[in-house]
Amino acid sequence: MPDPSTLRALRRHGDDRLFLTGRKLREGAELMFFAYRAFTSDPDRILDEKGYGRAHHRTLHFIGRRPGISVAGLLDILGITKQSLARVLKPLVEDGLVDSVPGQKDRRQRLLTLTEEGRAFEGALSEAQRERLSRAFRAAGPEAVAGFRDVMALMIDEDARDDILSMVYDAPDAAE
Amino acid sequence: MPDPSTLRALRRHGDDRLFLTGRKLREGAELMFFAYRAFTSDPDRILDEKGYGRAHHRTLHFIGRRPGISVAGLLDILGITKQSLARVLKPLVEDGLVDSVPGQKDRRQRLLTLTEEGRAFEGALSEAQRERLSRAFRAAGPEAVAGFRDVMALMIDEDARDDILSMVYDAPDAAE
DNA sequence: AGTTTTATGTCAACGGTCCTGACATAAATC
DNA sequence: GATTTATGTCAGGACCGTTGACATAAAACT
Numbered sequence: 001m002p003d004p005s006t007l008r009a010l011r012r013h014g015d016d017r018l019f020l021t022g023r024k025l026r027e028g029a030e031l032m033f034f035a036y037r038a039f040t041s042d043p044d045r046i047l048d049e050k051g052y053g054r055a056h057h058r059t060l061h062f063i064g065r066r067p068g069i070s071v072a073g074l075l076d077i078l079g080i081t082k083q084s085l086a087r088v089l090k091p092l093v094e095d096g097l098v099d100s101v102p103g104q105k106d107r108r109q110r111l112l113t114l115t116e117e118g119r120a121f122e123g124a125l126s127e128a129q130r131e132r133l134s135r136a137f138r139a140a141g142p143e144a145v146a147g148f149r150d151v152m153a154l155m156i157d158e159d160a161r162d163d164i165l166s167m168v169y170d171a172p173d174a175a176e
Numbered sequence: 177m178p179d180p181s182t183l184r185a186l187r188r189h190g191d192d193r194l195f196l197t198g199r200k201l202r203e204g205a206e207l208m209f210f211a212y213r214a215f216t217s218d219p220d221r222i223l224d225e226k227g228y229g230r231a232h233h234r235t236l237h238f239i240g241r242r243p244g245i246s247v248a249g250l251l252d253i254l255g256i257t258k259q260s261l262a263r264v265l266k267p268l269v270e271d272g273l274v275d276s277v278p279g280q281k282d283r284r285q286r287l288l289t290l291t292e293e294g295r296a297f298e299g300a301l302s303e304a305q306r307e308r309l310s311r312a313f314r315a316a317g318p319e320a321v322a323g324f325r326d327v328m329a330l331m332i333d334e335d336a337r338d339d340i341l342s343m344v345y346d347a348p349d350a351a352e
Numbered sequence: 353a354g355t356t357t358t359a360t361g362t363c364a365a366c367g368g369t370c371c372t373g374a375c376a377t378a379a380a381t382c
Numbered sequence: 383g384a385t386t387t388a389t390g391t392c393a394g395g396a397c398c399g400t401t402g403a404c405a406t407a408a409a410a411c412t
Contacts, residue, residue, distance in 0.1 A: 019318045025306045026241075028313070028321075029215075030344045031328040033234070036212045037255070038332045039205075053368050058209070065202075071389060079213065084370055086390065108379045108388045130201045136330035137204070140323065142195045145204075147316065147323020152207040154312035156214045168206045229397050247360060260399055262361065284359045284408045 042128030050121075055080075055088045060114065060122040063098060067113045070103070074112065077167065097121055218304030226297075231256075231264045236290065236298040239274060243289045246279070250288065253343070273297055 043057050062077050063069060071089075075082055089112075092098040097118035103109035114122060137145050156164055219233050238253050239245060247265075251258055265288075268274040273294035279285035290298060313321050332340055 019313055019321045020310055022306070024321075025309050025313070026302070027344050028309050028325070029302070029305050031325060032212065032215055034340050034344070035328040035331040036208065038336075039208055041333075055369060072387090080369085081371065082389070083372085083391080087369080090390095103388095106380070106388080108377095110389065126202070126205070129205055130198070132331060133201050133204050134196055136327050137195055137201070139330045140326040143319070144323030144326040145195045145200075147320030148327035149204070149207060150316040150320040151312050151324035152211040154315045155211040155308060157217075160214075164210050168203050168210070231398060248358090256398085257400065258360070259362080259401085263398080266361095279359095282359080282409070284406095286360065 039129065039132065042132060043125045046125055046128065052091075053088075055084070056092060057122075057125050059085070059088050059092060060097065060118060061126065063112045064114050064119065064122045068111045070109045070111055072109075092118070215305065215308065218308060219301045222301055222304065228267075229264075231260070232268060233298075233301050235261070235264050235268060236273065236294060237302065239288045240290050240295065240298045244287045246285045246287055248285075268294070 040054060044054065047053055047057055058078060059074070062074060066073065066077075069077075071082065071085070075085055078085065089098065089100075093100050096115055099113045099115055099118075100110045101113075103111050140148070153161065153165055216230060220230065223229055223233055234254060235250070238250060242249065242253075247258065247261070250265075251261055254261065265274065265276075269276050272291055275289045275291055275294075276286045277289075279287050316324070329337065329341055
């Protein structure tokens with residue numbers, strides 16, 4: 001533990017150990033804002049051309065991640081109402097990007113998968129985002145990425161964290 | 177450099193050195209989504225009660241950060257059209273949260289500052305967010321926070337990065 | 353002095369994304 | 383047979399962004 005005079009010196013020089021000041025927190029909040037805006041800007045452009053929005057991207061993404069997911073499962077992940085999802089999902093099915101088939105065990109369910117075309121479009125959307133993330137990760141280095149991952153995970157509500165993280169990390173991982 | 181068999185072992189065990197795989201990038205993208213959703217959830221609740229939205233929060237935040245900022249300056253930071261800003265800014269001025277005074281040098285400009293009430297409200301909004309950030313930072317530790325900061329900064333478009341970062345880091349910092 | 357540019361405000365119309373409330377259907381379950 | 387569950391859909395509304403067009407006042411230019 002640094003003694004008081006060391007602390008004062010650190011404060012003057014902005015040492016890493018002082019990372020919980022109001023100032024650092026404000027900087028963190030602003031970085032969240034600007035980074036997220038940049039992060040969503042690439043796919044937004046592609047989506048615009050096709051007349052879709054961010055919600056379509058998220059829907060395609062999580063169906064791609066969990067092929068055969070039910071509508072209820074998707075609602076859980078997205079955290080929206082079924083009416084909101086319907087307006088997004090219906091065009092995707094009609095446009096042939098998503099397949100919706102009744103479940104075999106429970107025929108009330110509609111199990112969702114991407115069509116070939118859906119996979120291709122989702123791939124194009126994610127491509128831009130992965131590009132950006134990849135550039136940032138490469139430039140920052142592995143340790144920074146580990147830190148990024150930790151902070152992001154800890155930002156999630158503690159109640160929901162385990163569920164979300166197990167979903168994020170324990171994936172079918174078909175693309176590798 | 178690890179030899180091929182070590183690489184295989186690392187892949188199996190998810191070592192830090194492999195941080196640019198498609199899988200890690202997908203995980204990063206999903207963390208961005210879930211963390212940002214959590215990040216905005218707290219102020220959203222407070223704003224709802226007052227009949228405001230996220231846009232009002234951002235507006236109050238950046239006026240608070242740059243007292244005396246012009247409308248054009250604010251538009252630059254927010255990246256929206258003046259019509260969009262007007263719909264947000266007008267109620268804030270009418271409700272007495274923001275002061276709008278003509279510039280002395282250039283009387284066409286409207287220079288914006290938070291009123292006492294505006295500062296209080298903005299403080300309450302940021303409080304929840306700072307709380308969340310603070311918890312995450314404390315639990316993650318200083319090195320993780322440094323990594324988080326690096327990755328977030330590198331996510332921003334290279335053209336805009338310097339401008340944005342100088343705005344984020346070089347602040348009046350009145351609150352300390 | 354007169355023209356042009358700049359900073360701002362405002363009206364109208366529209367699109368995307370979310371919401372709540374209400375109702376309908378089919379299938380599973382009790 | 384009654385109830386619960388999974389899903390779909392209609393109606394209406396809120397917020398937040400857009401574009402286009404026009405207006406005003408002040409600054410800057412020729």
